[in-house]
Amino acid sequence: MRLQFYKYQGTGNDFVMIDNRQDIFPKSDTKLITTLCDRRFGVGADGLILLENDNMSDFNMDYYNSDASQSMCGNGGRCAVAFAKFLGIIDSETTFRAIDGLHKAKIIDDVVTLQMHDVSEVREKPSYSFLDTGSPHHVQMVDNLERFDVLKEGAKLRYGLYGKTGSNINFVEQVDNNSFGVRTYERGVEGETLSCGTGVTAVAIAMHKLGKTDSSEVHIKSPGGNLIIGFQQQNGSYTDVMLTGPAKMVFTGEVEW
């Protein structure tokens, strides 16, 4: 069988995108998901996204990490909005469903602003913070981020501190009052990705909560590009959390399986 796919990237976090509105994709075939994401035996990507019909919103985003596990994906959500616009499903504003509920988003040219869910709990430990922004995130400040061994230290924490369920692990270095450098070890990819949308959202909120910034607009520099996170803080909760950055189609093609 032949399957048309579209390859997207959002600040270097890359996804195989499939229009599954006709329910053509065999979701239970985890081998197909992992092979499509394989950079040698497949198309190659950090994750796979199925764009589907939803009866209460414009579309449903069904997201799979490259190991076929599921979670919310911020950059994937931004790319899914760009894909929905390409398919003519939406114009410049949308509400769509993801694993963590409904999300609003806007697209202007190839820049997508995605509303993330509110965050009411940030667990603060002496050397790190932990919070859920749709997926779980450990946020830890380090010196010399550029030379930091993200793969080794990320894997150690992902498996050692968080057990089987695991967590994404973000390492952070402050640049100035409202900007930070971030590198992320992603569970489900089991390696460093060039950017993680839910991860940089977690970093922005954790840095604000820690008092490292007093700004409600935080700029993040990831290895794959820059993202902006805006939010409001009300009674200890973070609301109106907006993740903004580019989302682009890279190429399209067909695979046979």
Ligand SMILES: N[C@@H](CCC[C@H](N)C(=O)O)C(=O)O
């Ligand atoms: N790259 C994503 C995060 C994807 C989910 C994560 N790997 C997990 O399983 O928790 C993003 O942009 O948010």
